[in-house]
Amino acid sequence: MVDYDVVVIGAGLGGVTSGAILAKNGFKTLILEQAEVVGGCCSTFDYQGYKFDTGASIVMITQPLEEAFRRMGKEVRDYVELVPCEPIYSVHAYDGTKFTIPTDIDDATEVISRIAPEDVEGWKRYTRIGLDMVGQLEQMMTTPMNTLSETARLELSHPGMMKYFPYFLRSHQGVTVQFLKNPVIQSTVAFQSYYAGAPPELGLGTLGFIALCEHLGIYYPRGGMIAIPEGLRRAGEEFGLEVRFNQKVEKILLEGNMARGVLLEDGTEILSRIVVANVNAKVTYLKMIGPDNLPRWAVKAIDSYEVAMPCPMIYLGLDTSPPLDAHHTIKTGDLEQSNRVWNDYYKKGIRPPMGGWLISWPTESDPSLAPEGHHVVNFVWGGPAPYGLLGDNWDRLKPAFTEEALKVFESEVMPDLHDHLKVVEVSTPLDFERRLLTPQGAIYGLFLDFFSSAMFRPHPRSRVVKNLYLAGASVGLGGGVPTTIASGVITSDYVLKDLG
Numbered sequence: 001m002v003d004y005d006v007v008v009i010g011a012g013l014g015g016v017t018s019g020a021i022l023a024k025n026g027f028k029t030l031i032l033e034q035a036e037v038v039g040g041c042c043s044t045f046d047y048q049g050y051k052f053d054t055g056a057s058i059v060m061i062t063q064p065l066e067e068a069f070r071r072m073g074k075e076v077r078d079y080v081e082l083v084p085c086e087p088i089y090s091v092h093a094y095d096g097t098k099f100t101i102p103t104d105i106d107d108a109t110e111v112i113s114r115i116a117p118e119d120v121e122g123w124k125r126y127t128r129i130g131l132d133m134v135g136q137l138e139q140m141m142t143t144p145m146n147t148l149s150e151t152a153r154l155e156l157s158h159p160g161m162m163k164y165f166p167y168f169l170r171s172h173q174g175v176t177v178q179f180l181k182n183p184v185i186q187s188t189v190a191f192q193s194y195y196a197g198a199p200p201e202l203g204l205g206t207l208g209f210i211a212l213c214e215h216l217g218i219y220y221p222r223g224g225m226i227a228i229p230e231g232l233r234r235a236g237e238e239f240g241l242e243v244r245f246n247q248k249v250e251k252i253l254l255e256g257n258m259a260r261g262v263l264l265e266d267g268t269e270i271l272s273r274i275v276v277a278n279v280n281a282k283v284t285y286l287k288m289i290g291p292d293n294l295p296r297w298a299v300k301a302i303d304s305y306e307v308a309m310p311c312p313m314i315y316l317g318l319d320t321s322p323p324l325d326a327h328h329t330i331k332t333g334d335l336e337q338s339n340r341v342w343n344d345y346y347k348k349g350i351r352p353p354m355g356g357w358l359i360s361w362p363t364e365s366d367p368s369l370a371p372e373g374h375h376v377v378n379f380v381w382g383g384p385a386p387y388g389l390l391g392d393n394w395d396r397l398k399p400a401f402t403e404e405a406l407k408v409f410e411s412e413v414m415p416d417l418h419d420h421l422k423v424v425e426v427s428t429p430l431d432f433e434r435r436l437l438t439p440q441g442a443i444y445g446l447f448l449d450f451f452s453s454a455m456f457r458p459h460p461r462s463r464v465v466k467n468l469y470l471a472g473a474s475v476g477l478g479g480g481v482p483t484t485i486a487s488g489v490i491t492s493d494y495v496l497k498d499l500g
Ligand SMILES: Cc1cc2nc3c(=O)[nH]c(=O)nc-3n(C[C@H](O)[C@H](O)[C@H](O)COP(=O)(O)OP(=O)(O)OC[C@H]3O[C@@H](n4cnc5c(N)ncnc54)[C@H](O)[C@@H]3O)c2cc1C
Pocket: 009, 010, 011, 012, 013, 014, 015, 032, 033, 034, 035, 038, 039, 040, 041, 042, 054, 055, 056, 057, 058, 059, 060, 247, 248, 249, 250, 278, 279, 311, 313, 435, 436, 437, 438, 442, 443, 444, 445, 471, 472, 473, 474, 478, 479, 480, 481, 482, 484
């Protein structure tokens, strides 16, 4: 006798997406979430009357979200209001150049021609190739590529993609410098390699075109980023999906090599036909199942993945409008600096000086997130900051780190910050780890490079534990709002195929 058909561990995007779709397909489904709200890294919290997004700050590539709702016979617009952000971002380049990038590619080309006339032809080639490739990839996101045969099948059904194969073997930086020569434009494109959690010289070549995804449109959900997982949850609940909060799963229960439910922190056992884990794959295998219950090769394999980088966030509540001109503003470092942050600081456990940064301004798109006339701003450390600090730790460093970040914000963005600052909250890598139980505060599950993406990542249908499935940033295409929703769709497809 089981209590549920499906138990999902974690109500992050991968968890709510797969849970909602499985509920729609008649499975009695329960999601267990250790926090008080849905969304994990894509959530929103209230602090002294201001609503701050925990991590993710926009959504680009909406196809997986549309697909998730379509699988439930529903429309996104009935559950989530996506507000388009225009311009897509504003740049404060390392050399003092400032410009904004509009969504429309011809208008963006006009901007590039003013800053770097020598790059116009390269930019046009970059956008021609990149937009075609990104457009095709968008359509492929909810199709599995977790084995060689799935990948081959996918390539054959999209023959137009074959010509782009060489880009899969290059680095983000390799693609950037192939098309663009001006260091300011290079730095703008290269900055976004950290959106996937790697420096330009290690980032996947295909992600060299990630900057172009934003030209398909970027959106902010009214009500904060939590509106996306909330919308999915509401849709799922109409089919009987159950979500329980403050429920920490300790262990996945096994019978031989078969998952048969979960054990909660308070000792409660919940039995199910299958378990979907929406937590870091290292936690799933090494803690919730345990090395003793796995073959040696599997322990070695899962051990070999590096967790993704953490990234501290500073949340500011202001009693006036900040002097910004886009939902996102980025401060770039040049290519060399972007790589140095990784090699000379992050990998050595040294906190890098604050060079690049990203500011998200949610009240630009949704004023209801703050009291009338007030604003919220999320200030993101531009790049990785090590979890393990050489000779220090984040709890001790937090006050000095906060002060430094505020100084940078004041000197580079808002000189009268202290006259208008009402609220400051900070999430260090340690805070992320405590709040979301994500190991080392990793914001994208596992590190992503060619050899840890798609078919090289842990499989969404466990190869070693029967009836165990994985969803979220540790599988498929890695971290990100669209990719983790896509992973939830794909995981539900595997379950339906196996049990349907
Ligand atoms: C600072 C930051 C900025 C980001 N910016 C962007 C952006 O602008 N755009 C973008 O596309 N992506 C962005 N991302 C990435 C994106 O938010 C994540 O990749 C994505 O939301 C992860 O989804 P997931 O399905 O892997 O679940 P997660 O978000 O990892 O959620 C997992 C859930 O499981 C719960 N959980 C953990 N352990 C247990 C347990 N033992 N028992 C029960 N529940 C448990 C957690 O509380 C959490 O709710 C950002 C992330 C961060 C942190």
